[in-house]
Amino acid sequence: MSAxxxxxxxGLEYDGKIRVTYNDMHILIQKTAPRIKAxxxxxxxxxxxxxxxxxxxxxxSFLKQGDGEKxxxxxxxxxxxxxxxxxxxxxxxxxxxQEEKLGKEVVRTQWLDxxxxxxxxxxxxxxxxxxxxxxxxxxxxxxxxxLQKDIDEHLAALTxxxxxxxxxxxxxxxxxxxxxxxxxxxxxxxxRYFAGExxxxxxxxCYPWEQEDILLHDAIALKQKELGL
Amino acid sequence: MSAxxxxxxxGLEYDGKIRVTYNDMHILIQKTAPRIKAxxxxxxxxxxxxxxxxxxxxxxSFLKQGDGEKxxxxxxxxxxxxxxxxxxxxxxxxxxxQEEKLGKEVVRTQWLDxxxxxxxxxxxxxxxxxxxxxxxxxxxxxxxxxLQKDIDEHLAALTxxxxxxxxxxxxxxxxxxxxxxxxxxxxxxxxRYFAGExxxxxxxxCYPWEQEDILLHDAIALKQKELGL
Numbered sequence: 153m154s155a156x157x158x159x160x161x162x163g164l165e166y167d168g169k170i171r172v173t174y175n176d177m178h179i180l181i182q183k184t185a186p187r188i189k190a191x192x193x194x195x196x197x198x199x200x201x202x203x204x205x206x207x208x209x210x211x212x213s214f215l216k217q218g219d220g221e222k223x224x225x226x227x228x229x230x231x232x233x234x235x236x237x238x239x240x241x242x243x244x245x246x247x248x249x250q251e252e253k254l255g256k257e258v259v260r261t262q263w264l265d266x267x268x269x270x271x272x273x274x275x276x277x278x279x280x281x282x283x284x285x286x287x288x289x290x291x292x293x294x295x296x297x298x299l300q301k302d303i304d305e306h307l308a309a310l311t312x313x314x315x316x317x318x319x320x321x322x323x324x325x326x327x328x329x330x331x332x333x334x335x336x337x338x339x340x341x342x343x344r345y346f347a348g349e350x351x352x353x354x355x356x357x358c359y360p361w362e363q364e365d366i367l368l369h370d371a372i373a374l375k376q377k378e379l380g381l
Numbered sequence: 382m383s384a385x386x387x388x389x390x391x392g393l394e395y396d397g398k399i400r401v402t403y404n405d406m407h408i409l410i411q412k413t414a415p416r417i418k419a420x421x422x423x424x425x426x427x428x429x430x431x432x433x434x435x436x437x438x439x440x441x442s443f444l445k446q447g448d449g450e451k452x453x454x455x456x457x458x459x460x461x462x463x464x465x466x467x468x469x470x471x472x473x474x475x476x477x478x479q480e481e482k483l484g485k486e487v488v489r490t491q492w493l494d495x496x497x498x499x500x501x502x503x504x505x506x507x508x509x510x511x512x513x514x515x516x517x518x519x520x521x522x523x524x525x526x527x528l529q530k531d532i533d534e535h536l537a538a539l540t541x542x543x544x545x546x547x548x549x550x551x552x553x554x555x556x557x558x559x560x561x562x563x564x565x566x567x568x569x570x571x572x573r574y575f576a577g578e579x580x581x582x583x584x585x586x587c588y589p590w591e592q593e594d595i596l597l598h599d600a601i602a603l604k605q606k607e608l609g610l
Contacts, residue, residue, distance in 0.1 A: 204436075
């Protein structure tokens with residue numbers, strides 16, 4: 153039995169964790185963006201906070217619309233969704249008693265502000281939902297279902313003539329990492345799905361914004377890459 | 382007259398621009414967080430998108446509330462504000478005609494979702510507004526004024542007894558970089574102000590999420606640090 157590779161001068165052995173640096177994420181998103189643009193070409197991004205904030209801002213730079221001087225940013229709307237899997241995961245959001253959050257449940261802390269999106273806020277749009285990771289797919293499934301409800305409501309308010317004249321409203325998902333494992337929830341097949349990369353089932357992914365020592369994190373990430381881990 | 386220092390192998394000369402890497406920003410925010418916690422101790426963050434998304438997510442990690450296992454994330458609400466200073470800065474937000482955005486004006490693309498913040502959404506809170514840069518202070522001034530309107534409205538709906546029993550609602554600002562220059566707009570003196578660092582007047586700051594070549598950006602940033610620029 154060979155020992156696990158040593159990763160730093162403090163004796164940290166390889167623990168199977170995936171360590172993602174900010175630059176790794178930036179480059180991975182940059183590589184994925186042309187495919188998203190070619191195959192979906194979103195005109196609205198919905199960032200799921202907090203994990204989707206950094207990826208969404210990175211992605212926005214690579215999805216600008218138009219050419220040259222006229223390049224325009226795609227608008228981003230943020231929504232706040234948290235997955236509570238056990239007692240004690242309470243995030244301190246007032247107005248939500250801790251008891252309400254037992255079990256595996258998505259808690260909505262912010263939703264779209266449709267008042268700024270014009271008179272037909274979601275209709276005829278190509279909406280890209282962005283998050284950092286697809287683990288059980290529960291949060292993404294919730295986001296798609298709730299957005300679809302809003303879209304259906306707006307569609308129902310149109311006259312048949314208006315509806316016929318409206319291009320289809322399309323939804324897609326982008327996650328930086330998709331854990332290649334059985335999912336607790338599903339997403340309708342008409343919703344396009346983009347992942348920066350697939351990781352092993354149950355991967356433990358360490359994101360840069362969670363790091364107390366970002367330089368050590370980067371050094372270990374580099375060492376793992378050098379060792380092909 | 383001495384030549385400007387050369388910064389890369391392609392012959393790029395020092396251009397006075399400040400190049401911020403993701404790790405620079407992470408570390409700067411980490412250094413500032415203890416002061417924010419000690420002097421203000423926010424219980425709600427309001428991230429101004431898109432520039433505030435990355436700083437807000439970084440800062441959240443360093444402002445967790447409580448100790449050990451019970452450490453809880455501070456909720457983040459996102460708002461979307463853009464400053465339009467000239468014709469052509471239209472970001473493609475439907476429902477807002479380009480003509481409406483001439484001149485120097487803050488355009489609101491998303492506001493708080495108060496429905497998730499309990500029955501007295503803003504009252505008695507310590508609210509930290511987060512953005513990446515304080516340039517003319519126009520956007521920050523708008524955010525403070527609009528938040529204060531919401532707070533005043535909620536306070537006015539309370540009975541005198543309720544109001545007397547409520548702790549004060551406090552606002553503060555955190556920006557990663559404050560350009561040390563005359564500001565077009567002001568902020569009330571009771572609003573606390575935190576900046577990761579002050580930069581020279583009219584600094585040209587290159588943020589990492591805008592970079593086409595993040596590795597070159599980092600290499601030039603490192604070279605500038607080595608040269609003390």
